[in-house]
Amino acid sequence: MSVSRRGFLQGLGSGRTAQAAAFMAGRGHEEYVAELMQQGGRPERRATPSLPPGVEAIRISSNENPLGPGKAAIDAILGKFPEANRYPFNSTPLDADLEILLAKLNNAKRENVVLGVGSQEILRNAVRVFMSPTKHLAQAIPTFETCGAVARQLGYPVKNAPVDAKMKTDLAAILPLVKGAGLVYICNPNNPTSTLVGSKQLTDFVNEVRKASPTTAILIDEAYFDYITDSSYTTVIPLALQTPNVVVARTFSKAYGMAGVRVGYGIGDAATIKKMAAYRMPYNVNTFGVAAAVTSLKDPKHIEEERARNTAVRDFTVKALADMGYTSAESQGNFIFADIGKTMTAAAFRDACAKQGVMVGRDFPPVEKQWARISLGTMDEMQKATAVFRNVLRPTTTTAGKQQ
Known part of the structure; x- marks a missing residue:
């Protein structure tokens, strides 16, 4: 059955459409479509086919926010459907507006910010920018796999240092691996261990890496920053802004509940971000993502x-x-x-x-x-x-x- 554009837009305010939008934003479009097919067009059931009828699957496998975006963000997403026919540069807010807002919130300038399709694009592009067949990756193990996976796909070497007995990233064990590295990756809090390295300890580590291997880049992934309850920890974004070849990656996929919308960013000194931006896909962050991110940042x-x-x-x-x-x-x-x-x-x-x-x-x-x-x-x-x-x-x- 065909649906006219006018009819589709008129239906945007319905409960079912809002529910679908919230599900796609929080969980991801592919998962939504898969479950839509499995349930005969009824994604609200979200039952796993192998389970007994009526048994709901509890999805605690992907570090998602189970509640999805806030109401204001969902309203922002729904409100952009009439502009879905336009390229992002012909819609408002622009990606530049998001960059400017992120810069303002972090006491930086627009040239210190690069947007990504989630923080995944930031991580992937860091490998492309800073690594080569002769410049390896140094990281903890286990940690989030993207940088290591992309490096191996490109034929770049990877050197791992085990986490310590408390499942914390062992910076002292990583330090001997950094000389000659193209990239050092630190996920903090670390995924999958959930543990945190203190901000002073991390700052000291960055300074040690800079001394031991001045051309090595350092990528600090703060995807879970908004969930930190240790009051002694502060973001290392100020350090990245004043230190060449240091980038902090952030995402709207976790606390902001927008894993399916795919918005992230990297922040660092202007020269480093310029290198990263050269690998950014044009119009990488879509109209809905920009609107939702801008709205969310105004709702602390x-x-x-x-x-x-x-x-x-x-x-x-x-x-x-x-x-x-x-x-x-x-x-x-x-x-x-x-x-x-x-x-x-x-x-x-x-x-x-x-x-x-x-x-x-x-x-x-x-x-x-x-x-x-x-x-x-x-x-x-x-x-x-x-x-x-x-x-x-x-x-x-x-x-x-x-x-x-």
């Missing part, structure tokens, strides 16, 4: 509320696992890294949870035999998920999963 209360919500859910989940006899790394993100090795591997845990409708994270070598990543959903989702964890992990106590 929403992020404060999301941080508080996530902290409560995080505390509950960590305690639930502890009551079962399982410890977790100290989390500063919207996910936790749980030590389940005395019972099963991450793969066995994932498969067993999936059979009961709970989807947890993928394997993260070389610690996949012992550690599992669990993203944080809503409180209701995590109460249900921890009940599944009790069944799967067979704890010796029975107090887990009960909200105090």
Whole structure:
């Protein structure tokens, strides 16, 4: 059945359309389409086909914000559909408006900011800009895989330093690897371990890298910055602004709830950002993403509320696992890294949870035999998920999963 443009736009305000927009923004267009096909055009059910009828899947596998964007951001997305026929440079706000706003919020200038299709584009382009077959990548392991994966695809060498016993990025272990490196990648808080390196420690590390290997670039991924509750930590963006070849990557995919909208940015000194911008795809951030990002940045209360919500859910989940006899790394993100090795591997845990409708994270070598990543959903989702964890992990106590 064909639908006219006028009819489509008239339907934008309907509950079903708003629900679809919120789902696509928070989870991603591909997932929305896949589930739409699976459910015969009824994405609101979002059931996994292999589950019994009526059983809802709890998706805590991708470090997504379970609530999606704030209402103001969703309204901004819906409001741009009448301009969907226009290129981004013929719509408002412009990507330049987003760059200027980001610069203002970070005491920088527009030339210090480059936009990306999520922070993924920033990470991928950093590999292209700074690495070569003779200039390797130095990073922790496990960590977020994009830089390492792109480097290997391009035939560039990768050198890894294991995280420490507390699952924290071991900067002292990375330092001997930096000489001659094209790029050093630090995810902070680290994904998948959820742990945080202190800002002073990280600043000292950057200075040491600059001394040991002056031409080496340093990419600091602050994707989960908005979830940090350690009051002693401050962003290293000011350091990046005054230090050549240092870039901080940020994203709207996590606390802002826009994983499916794909907006991120890199920030650093002007000369470094100019190198990054040369690899940026024209009009890379779409009209909807720009509008949603600009609107979200003007709604700081929403992020404060999301941080508080996530902290409560995080505390509950960590305690639930502890009551079962399982410890977790100290989390500063919207996910936790749980030590389940005395019972099963991450793969066995994932498969067993999936059979009961709970989807947890993928394997993260070389610690996949012992550690599992669990993203944080809503409180209701995590109460249900921890009940599944009790069944799967067979704890010796029975107090887990009960909200105090």
